[in-house]
Amino acid sequence: MAMTLRCDRAPAWAQLQAAFETAGRQFDVRHAFVDDAGRFERFSQEAPHVFADLSKNLIDARTEELLLALARECGLEAHRDAMFAGEHINNTEDRAVLHTLLRAPADAAVGKKVAGELRDVHATLDAMLAYAEKVRADHTITDVVNIGIGGSDLGPQMAVLALAEFAAPGKRFHFVSNVDGHELAGVLRDLAPEHTLFLIASKTFTTAETMANALSARRWYEQSGGTDIAGHFAALTTNVEAARQFGIDTTFGFWDWVGGRYSLWSAIGLPIALAIGAEGFRRLLAGAHAMDEHFRTAPLEQNLPVRLGLLDVWYRNFHKFTSRGIAPYHSALKRLPAYLQQLEMESNGKQVDASGAPLPAGLGTSPVLWGEPGTNGQHAYFQMLHQGTDVIPLEFVAVRDAAHDLDGHHPKLLANALAQAQALMVGKLDAGGHKNFPGNRPSTFFVFEKLTPESLGAFLALYEHRVFTSGALWGINSFDQWGVELGKVLAKDIEPRLASGDIMGLDASTAGLLKRLGTQA
Ligand SMILES: O=P(O)(O)OC[C@H]1O[C@H](O)[C@H](O)[C@@H](O)[C@@H]1O
Numbered sequence: 001m002a003m004t005l006r007c008d009r010a011p012a013w014a015q016l017q018a019a020f021e022t023a024g025r026q027f028d029v030r031h032a033f034v035d036d037a038g039r040f041e042r043f044s045q046e047a048p049h050v051f052a053d054l055s056k057n058l059i060d061a062r063t064e065e066l067l068l069a070l071a072r073e074c075g076l077e078a079h080r081d082a083m084f085a086g087e088h089i090n091n092t093e094d095r096a097v098l099h100t101l102l103r104a105p106a107d108a109a110v111g112k113k114v115a116g117e118l119r120d121v122h123a124t125l126d127a128m129l130a131y132a133e134k135v136r137a138d139h140t141i142t143d144v145v146n147i148g149i150g151g152s153d154l155g156p157q158m159a160v161l162a163l164a165e166f167a168a169p170g171k172r173f174h175f176v177s178n179v180d181g182h183e184l185a186g187v188l189r190d191l192a193p194e195h196t197l198f199l200i201a202s203k204t205f206t207t208a209e210t211m212a213n214a215l216s217a218r219r220w221y222e223q224s225g226g227t228d229i230a231g232h233f234a235a236l237t238t239n240v241e242a243a244r245q246f247g248i249d250t251t252f253g254f255w256d257w258v259g260g261r262y263s264l265w266s267a268i269g270l271p272i273a274l275a276i277g278a279e280g281f282r283r284l285l286a287g288a289h290a291m292d293e294h295f296r297t298a299p300l301e302q303n304l305p306v307r308l309g310l311l312d313v314w315y316r317n318f319h320k321f322t323s324r325g326i327a328p329y330h331s332a333l334k335r336l337p338a339y340l341q342q343l344e345m346e347s348n349g350k351q352v353d354a355s356g357a358p359l360p361a362g363l364g365t366s367p368v369l370w371g372e373p374g375t376n377g378q379h380a381y382f383q384m385l386h387q388g389t390d391v392i393p394l395e396f397v398a399v400r401d402a403a404h405d406l407d408g409h410h411p412k413l414l415a416n417a418l419a420q421a422q423a424l425m426v427g428k429l430d431a432g433g434h435k436n437f438p439g440n441r442p443s444t445f446f447v448f449e450k451l452t453p454e455s456l457g458a459f460l461a462l463y464e465h466r467v468f469t470s471g472a473l474w475g476i477n478s479f480d481q482w483g484v485e486l487g488k489v490l491a492k493d494i495e496p497r498l499a500s501g502d503i504m505g506l507d508a509s510t511a512g513l514l515k516r517l518g519t520q521a
Pocket of ligand 1: 149150151152201202203204205206207210260261346481484
């Protein structure tokens, strides 16, 4: 199996370190624009459905050359090809990583090893989309409730909202993820069982939150007079047997080679297909596939996910930036930051390399990702981005064509996005003291012509491959998530203690809090 060489062991790493000391640390992007009339062209990149301007970043041509050399020395291309070929690059779970196959056309020229999987993908996709069209035509179903968490929630929720313009009227979508009963109760309050379809979305069909919500939903359905579980519950899972035991026969499956945070392209995407239809869902897949092809075939120099992933390494490991903001200037992309948080932080929040050996001190991995739609963030935390003591690279996502015809709004929105990126970079040093802006604060600016299924699909795939790139350079396994396990185990131990008051073996803080929160309090 092709694993990458950890990038800090590659020869270009030392050269990058030297470049950082001599030019990188003091780099001023304003001077770089003065020195290079072609900087915008050099550091912008056209990719399928997405244009990206990277020119306001703290990077010069020499640094990018070294980063590209680093990627080659580390075996990024071989690792990428191994993913597409279905090799078990998720080594700790001994699994292939084939979410790209979910969006490959039925006649795509894939390797022998995954041809059978591609046939299964299309058989399931066709069945799921036929079901989606049947439900779309059924006007007695007015409400769809997706019960799932993490990857079984964030992707569909984000995409249904993002593509609302493409949704047929007549159905409302609800997403219940939290085990906090307030969430499910709040949704159920306004529903009637005969008009509701529940989708139980869980790769494993064992996740505690989802199982608790699914049981309560079924109880509610029956207690409210519902008698047709088969007609009002469907399961989206790799664990068809567990769904059957729960009493659900309508099941759309997927496979262990689809990571939860990479699963919106699979049966987990059913809410999206219900909203935008079979054709819309295929357009989403086509946009992602176009980006897959770009990632797989474009030379590294003009490969947008690669260029972004390398910039991420430069920022995290040389500049030591610990966080990255994302500011979508489109309110339909409200849930995009939450979705990208799971994608990047669950994938690359690792401290050991793929062999299990600790990464050396100072080799930081995933930054903190966070964000809110612009312009809202401007009136809240942008103060810190402009004048705070930390430099936080910010990413703008702007859409040229609005999907509404309210006069004057869209130019105001776009002007704000452009002005904020400009202000971060240019700064203002003549006003003195509190009114000074240091400037030289980096940003990346993404442009879509329009928010469509294709552009959304392409952008999400772009992000997946960017996370792949930085993860590959760090030599980590971006496709497991052992870090979520300990808390789950401890919660199982604590739950009965809330009633019993048993604090034996607990640390003093947990014991003290348990006394306050338990029913014995
Ligand atoms: O889809 P499920 O099996 O219910 O898993 C839901 C989520 O929970 C897990 O704990 C993982 O951290 C996530 O990667 C996953 O998406």
